[in-house]
Amino acid sequence: MKYKDYYASLGLARGASDEDIKKAYRRLARKYHPDVSKESDAEEKFKEIAEAYQTLKDPEKRAAYDQLGAHPAGQEFQPPPHWQQQFSDAPFSSEELDLSDLFAHLRGGAAHRSARMSMPGHDYEIGVAITIEQAFHGTQIDLDLNMPEYDEQGRVRRVPRAFKARVPKGATDGQRLRLPGKGGKGLHGGRDGDLYLNISLRPHALYRASGHDLYLDLPLAPWEAVLGTSLEVPTPGGTVRLKVPPGTQAGRHLRLPQRGLPKPKEGQGDLYAIVQIAVPSVVAEPERELYRKLSDGSNFDPRAHFAVEAGHAH
Amino acid sequence: MHIESTEMLWFEQHVLSLPELSELSGVPQPLLEELLDCGAIAPLEPDAGTGPRVRAGADLRFGAQALRAARTARRLRADFEFDVQALAVALSLLDRVAELEAQLRELRAQQPQRVR
Numbered sequence: 165m166k167y168k169d170y171y172a173s174l175g176l177a178r179g180a181s182d183e184d185i186k187k188a189y190r191r192l193a194r195k196y197h198p199d200v201s202k203e204s205d206a207e208e209k210f211k212e213i214a215e216a217y218q219t220l221k222d223p224e225k226r227a228a229y230d231q232l233g234a235h236p237a238g239q240e241f242q243p244p245p246h247w248q249q250q251f252s253d254a255p256f257s258s259e260e261l262d263l264s265d266l267f268a269h270l271r272g273g274a275a276h277r278s279a280r281m282s283m284p285g286h287d288y289e290i291g292v293a294i295t296i297e298q299a300f301h302g303t304q305i306d307l308d309l310n311m312p313e314y315d316e317q318g319r320v321r322r323v324p325r326a327f328k329a330r331v332p333k334g335a336t337d338g339q340r341l342r343l344p345g346k347g348g349k350g351l352h353g354g355r356d357g358d359l360y361l362n363i364s365l366r367p368h369a370l371y372r373a374s375g376h377d378l379y380l381d382l383p384l385a386p387w388e389a390v391l392g393t394s395l396e397v398p399t400p401g402g403t404v405r406l407k408v409p410p411g412t413q414a415g416r417h418l419r420l421p422q423r424g425l426p427k428p429k430e431g432q433g434d435l436y437a438i439v440q441i442a443v444p445s446v447v448a449e450p451e452r453e454l455y456r457k458l459s460d461g462s463n464f465d466p467r468a469h470f471a472v473e474a475g476h477a478h
Numbered sequence: 479m480h481i482e483s484t485e486m487l488w489f490e491q492h493v494l495s496l497p498e499l500s501e502l503s504g505v506p507q508p509l510l511e512e513l514l515d516c517g518a519i520a521p522l523e524p525d526a527g528t529g530p531r532v533r534a535g536a537d538l539r540f541g542a543q544a545l546r547a548a549r550t551a552r553r554l555r556a557d558f559e560f561d562v563q564a565l566a567v568a569l570s571l572l573d574r575v576a577e578l579e580a581q582l583r584e585l586r587a588q589q590p591q592r593v594r
Contacts, residue, residue, distance in 0.1 A: 337583065374586075
């Protein structure tokens with residue numbers, strides 16, 4: 165089993181007072197709690213902090229932890245034989261264990277299991293990032309989890325569990341799926357926990373998602389915007405033809421109904437092509453001459469409103 | 479290793495009774511009732527909320543929003559020792575944050591990226 169330095173997790177020295185432990189936990193929890201924090205590694209960090217606090221706040225668990233001695237974090241170690249007799253009711257095999265399982269299991273701890281009380285299994289919540297194409301077609305994901313399980317004697321061990329889960333089409337950013345009964349096993353008749361998947365969409369080179377709607381930048385040449393055109397636009401469901409009406413302004417949203425992401429039950433979001441007027445950065449002489457002719461021949465004033473609005477202000 | 483395949487449920491498709499909400503969220507029913515009373519967790523049909531039977535929660539149905547809020551409440555209570563009042567305030571603030579983030583996501587999606 166790997167040693168974890170619970171004091172270091174809370175940024176404390178080994179002799180820290182109970183008050184210091186509480187203060188350190190409160191400060192770090194406020195910073196890293198996944199419901200509150202925007203830090204990228206908040207989830208992992210908070211797990212570490214909470215695990216350290218669960219053990220150090222309980223005088224009995226803290227005494228047991230201190231007896232394990234100080235080791236470098238991550239180093240393999242074995243609890244001394246007398247440690248188990250002194251602190252734990254149930255035997256365990258320590259290779260398959262995480263240090264946290266050991267402390268969840270201690271005599272006198274909150275999770276004392278010898279009373280044969282029925283206990284519901286743990287719920288697990290994990291993030292799953294999928295692509296827009298996967299959200300469009302539905303996808304199969306493989307999950308490998310490592311969960312503590314208790315047998316009827318209350319013995320704990322780590323069990324690797326693999327899931328093949330089908331994410332049906334209809335997923336989008338921020339949506340959740342529940343896999344009933346796929347969390348931790350319940351104990352003594354308690355119900356099995358659930359597994360929750362939080363779906364997020366990976367950034368895409370072309371599309372941006374909002375709910376089930378997709379947005380796509382559509383660059384047009386100036387003459388295409390003025391004269392109108394018919395062109396091919398990529399969508400997750402395949403290329404579609406889009407008519408650009410004459411006189412299309414930059415920033416306009418051309419709506420392609422039902423070409424966005426499918427919704428869970430029925431229906432489908434829309435795809436919006438956002439018009440941009442693109443100009444060539446380099447033009448050769450014959451082409452430049454055409455622009456000059458256009459400039460001389462046109463009486464179009466794109467800033468006519470400047471004069472009007474500025475006049476109003478005075 | 480044995481590979482389990484699973485049935486999946488969209489969060490949005492859940493319709494739960496109060497006891498089911500309590501079981502799935504891990505929040506004890508009396509606390510859920512307090513959160514309901516102060517409006518921190520809302521049932522699916524809020525206008526049905528009159529009369530003694532409904533007050534006892536027998537008729538109330540809850541959806542994804544309530545399950546999400548209740549699960550958050552369980553975490554906040556366990557990790558910060560929040561009381562009902564603090565939970566209610568935290569939940570409404572988190573709701574607003576989620577709403578603003580959704581708006582921001584929408585605005586960002588509409589923002590052209592390929593400006594030359």
